[in-house]
Amino acid sequence: MTATLDAIESAALRSDRFRLEREADWKRLEAIVTRMEKGRIRGISDEDLPALPGLYRTVASSLSIARETSLDAATLAYLEALVQRAWFVVYGPRTSLWEWFRGFLGGGWSAAVRAIWVDILIAFAVMVAGTAVGWLLVSHDPEWYFALVPKQFGDARVPGASAEALKATIFGNSGQNGMSVFAAQLFSNNAQVSILAFALGFAFGVPSLLLLVHNMAVLGAMLWLYNGAGLTTDFAGWIAVHGTTEIFAILLAGAAGLHIGRSLAFPGRRPVLQATAQAGRRAALVMAGVVLMLVVAALLEGFARQLVDETAGRFAIGGSMLLIWLGYFFAFRGNDGHAASRDTPR
Structure with a gap:
């Protein structure tokens, strides 16, 4: 005891x-x-x-x-x-999902985009080159058109089609289901391209750039087709409604993939893993915004382009969207210093 x-x-x-x-x-x-x-x-x-x-x-x-x-x-x-x-x-989460989203739109996304401006310029140059390549290939041999343009995009849009037939594909289709199907196919294709362009960045960005060239070659081929029928401006307006958002999204996705690839190939004085991790967080933030842009593009493609059936109105919508995106990314600062320090939600 x-x-x-x-x-x-x-x-x-x-x-x-x-x-x-x-x-x-x-x-x-x-x-x-x-x-x-x-x-x-x-x-x-x-x-x-x-x-x-x-x-x-x-x-x-x-x-x-x-x-x-x-x-x-x-x-x-x-x-x-x-x-x-x-x-x-x-170590716990610093912010709620809503607070993170507010910081993301309030400057975090635009800051991440500005941080990869070099990759954006490279991707833009590649996309312009891809468009030119598509145009030159089909102008030299129209058979290239069938190799470049997916069959589901073909319907009446083929070499040899009359101007009336081609014009009918971009005007007077607000009530036709076929145009909705085409719009859905185009959106699905561009969404896949965006995801792949980002995902393939790990291979030093080379596959991402090749994918951009191929995708824009399709646009170049179709531009050549409509130009031959004297419908270049009308076709550009038809594309502009959603294209200034959707093609911009593809540009950012390709640049994000290239940013990761460049960090792998040229880490600078930082260790490769550290450089890649930092680039990955920044690129992931850009891609989160790309998803949002694709949703906006889908809405424009599914509604605005079908409801507005004249070229000037289509250019007005597409031009306005382009100004909004450029203003947000390169003029708007918001609370980017705070948001950028938290690249992704913890």
């Missing part, structure tokens, strides 16, 4: 000594965590905020020791609760 009492007394003394040696750090961490939980981060001193990670590790270590030495249940429960609360403050 005496031995049992001595053991209990020894354990109590050990627990008291353990608490007294470390309690100051526990209380300090608890005070910081409580303030942060209540949203009063500005009330935390300049000394306490940088000390937060170290205090968290100290208390976590205390909890580990307390478990191994079987200290009293009250101390264990206190430390477990404190460590859990501190973990959420130190």
Whole structure:
């Protein structure tokens, strides 16, 4: 009996000594965590905020020791609760999904796009070259048209078609299901191109650029076809309604893939993994916006282009969308400094 009492007394003394040696750090961490939980981060001193990670590790270590030495249940429960609360403050999500989305649209997305401007210029040059290649190939040999343009895009749009037949494909189709099917096919194709252009960036960006060339060669071939019928302006207006958004999205997707590829090939003074990880976070933010642009393009393609049946109106819609995107990406700053520091939601 005496031995049992001595053991209990020894354990109590050990627990008291353990608490007294470390309690100051526990209380300090608890005070910081409580303030942060209540949203009063500005009330935390300049000394306490940088000390937060170290205090968290100290208390976590205390909890580990307390478990191994079987200290009293009250101390264990206190430390477990404190460590859990501190973990959420130190490592937990900083923002809700809505707050992240607000920061994303409020400047984070545009900042990420501006950060890859070199890749955007390269991708743009490649897309222009791809359009020229498509035009030149079919102008030299019309059989190239059938090799470049997918069969589902063909219908009446083939070399040798009359101007009336080609004009009928871009005007007076607001009530025809065929145009909706064509629009859906075009959107599906461009969405796949965008995803692939980004996903293939890991191969130093080369496949991404080749994919852009091929996709734009299709547009070049169709431009040649409509130009031969004297419908270049009308066709451009028909494309512009959704194209200024959709083709811009493809451009950004290709640039995002190229950005990752360039970081792999030319990491600079940074380790390859670090350079690629940073590029990947930035490119992922750009791609999140590309998805949004494709949704907007689908709405324009499915409704605006069918409802507006004259070229000037189509150019007005497409031109307005292009100005909106350019203004947002390159003129709007918003809270990009804050948002860009959080490339992706944690």
